[in-house]
Amino acid sequence: MVLGKYTDVMTVRATDKALLRQSQDGGIVTSLFIQALENGVIEGAVVAMPTDEPWNPQPYVATTPEEIIAAAGTKYVLCPNVNMVKMAAREYGLDKIGMVGMHCLTYAVRKMQLYPFGARHLPNRMALLLGIFCTENFHYEGIKAIVEELHRVNIEQVKKMDVSKGKMIVSTTMGDRVEVPVKLTHNYVQPGCFVCPDLTARTADISTGSIGSPDGWSTVMPRTQVGKDLFQSAVDAGIFETKPIDPGKFGMEMLTNLAQKKWDRSVKTRQERAEIGLPNPF
Numbered sequence: 001m002v003l004g005k006y007t008d009v010m011t012v013r014a015t016d017k018a019l020l021r022q023s024q025d026g027g028i029v030t031s032l033f034i035q036a037l038e039n040g041v042i043e044g045a046v047v048a049m050p051t052d053e054p055w056n057p058q059p060y061v062a063t064t065p066e067e068i069i070a071a072a073g074t075k076y077v078l079c080p081n082v083n084m085v086k087m088a089a090r091e092y093g094l095d096k097i098g099m100v101g102m103h104c105l106t107y108a109v110r111k112m113q114l115y116p117f118g119a120r121h122l123p124n125r126m127a128l129l130l131g132i133f134c135t136e137n138f139h140y141e142g143i144k145a146i147v148e149e150l151h152r153v154n155i156e157q158v159k160k161m162d163v164s165k166g167k168m169i170v171s172t173t174m175g176d177r178v179e180v181p182v183k184l185t186h187n188y189v190q191p192g193c194f195v196c197p198d199l200t201a202r203t204a205d206i207s208t209g210s211i212g213s214p215d216g217w218s219t220v221m222p223r224t225q226v227g228k229d230l231f232q233s234a235v236d237a238g239i240f241e242t243k244p245i246d247p248g249k250f251g252m253e254m255l256t257n258l259a260q261k262k263w264d265r266s267v268k269t270r271q272e273r274a275e276i277g278l279p280n281p282f
C-alpha cells in the first residue's frame with residue numbers, strides 16, 4: 001500500500017551516455033518525455049528549468065527535446081510546475097500536456113482531474129504525469145544556506161546536488177565533492193514536507209527515483225496503462241537498459257522501508273498538529 005499501485009518495478013538507465021551525464025540518476029524522466037514527444041503522446045511537458053539565479057528553477061513548458069534536456073537534473077527547491085499547466089493549455093495551445101513532479105504536484109493534478117472547478121478543459125489535456133520520489137524539499141533561501149553555510153560552497157559553483165546514503169553531496173564546477181549529513185539539513189526543510197505521506201508519487205503514470213537501485217541507475221514503476229505503454233515503447237526502441245530490482249536490503253526492502261518511514265512521519269506530524277489545534281490538510 002505504501003508504494004501504491006504499480007504494474008512493474010525494475011532497475012533502469014538510459015543507453016544514451018551523453019544524456020546520462022546531464023541527468024540526475026538514470027535519465028528516466030528526460031528520456032521518457034522525449035519519447036512521449038516523438039511518439040505524439042504529449043505535445044509539450046512542464047519541467048523545472050534553470051534560470052539566471054543558480055539552482056532556482058522556474059516551471060517551463062518544454063516543447064522540444066533540446067528544452068527537455070536543458071531542464072534535466074534535480075533541483076532541491078520548490079518549483080510549482082502545476083502553475084504552468086494552465087499556461088501550457090491556454091497560451092501554448094497544447095492539447096496533450098506532460099508534467100513532472102513529486103507527490104505534491106502529481107497529486108494536485110489528479111485532484112484537479114477529479115474536481116475540475118475553474119479548470120475548464122484542462123483535466124482532459126493532461127496526457128502524462130511523471131512522478132519523482134521525494135523525501136523532502138527546501139525553499140530557495142534554505143538550499144542556498146545549506147550549500148553556502150554547511151557545505152561552504154558558493155552556490156554559483158555548484159554543478160550537481162545529490163542525496164545518497166544519508167549524505168547531501170555537492171559537486172562543484174572545480175571538481176570538488178563536499179558531503180554533509182542529511183540530518184543537518186532538517187531545520188531547513190519546508191514544514192509541509194513533514195505532513196506529506198507519499199515518497200513515490202503514487203498518483204503518477206510512471207514513478208522513478210534513485211532509492212532501490214545502484215548509483216547511475218533508477219528504480220522505475222510504471223503504474224497506469226499510459227505509463228506502461230510509454231515505458232515499453234522506450235524499452236523496445238532501445239532507449240533503456242533494464243534489470244530486475246534487487247529484492248533485498250539495498251533494493252525493494254530499502255524502498256519499502258523508506259516509504260513506510262515517510263508515511264509514519266506524516267501520521268506523527270498530523271497527530272502533533274491536531275494536539276495543539278493546528279489544521280491538517282487531510
Ligand SMILES: Cc1cc2nc3c(=O)[nH]c(=O)nc-3n(C[C@H](O)[C@H](O)[C@H](O)COP(=O)(O)OP(=O)(O)OC[C@H]3O[C@@H](n4cnc5c(N)ncnc54)[C@H](O)[C@@H]3O)c2cc1C
Binds near residue numbers: 022030102
Ligand atoms: C526535491 C526533490 C527531492 C527528491 N528526493 C528524492 C529521494 O529522497 N529519493 C529518491 O530516490 N529520489 C529523490 N528525488 C528524485 C531524484 O533526485 C531524481 O529527480 C529522479 O531519480 C529522476 O532522475 P532522472 O535521472 O530520471 O531525471 P532527469 O532525466 O535528470 O530529469 C529530472 C526532471 O525533474 C525535473 N525537476 C528537477 N527538479 C525539480 C523540482 N524541484 N520540482 C519539479 N521538477 C523537478 C527536471 O526539470 C527534469 O525534467 C528527489 C527529487 C526532487 C526534485
Ligand code: SF4
Binds near residue numbers: 104134135192
Ligand atoms: S516531501 Fe512531499 S510536500 Fe515536500 S516537496 Fe516532496 S512531495 Fe512535495
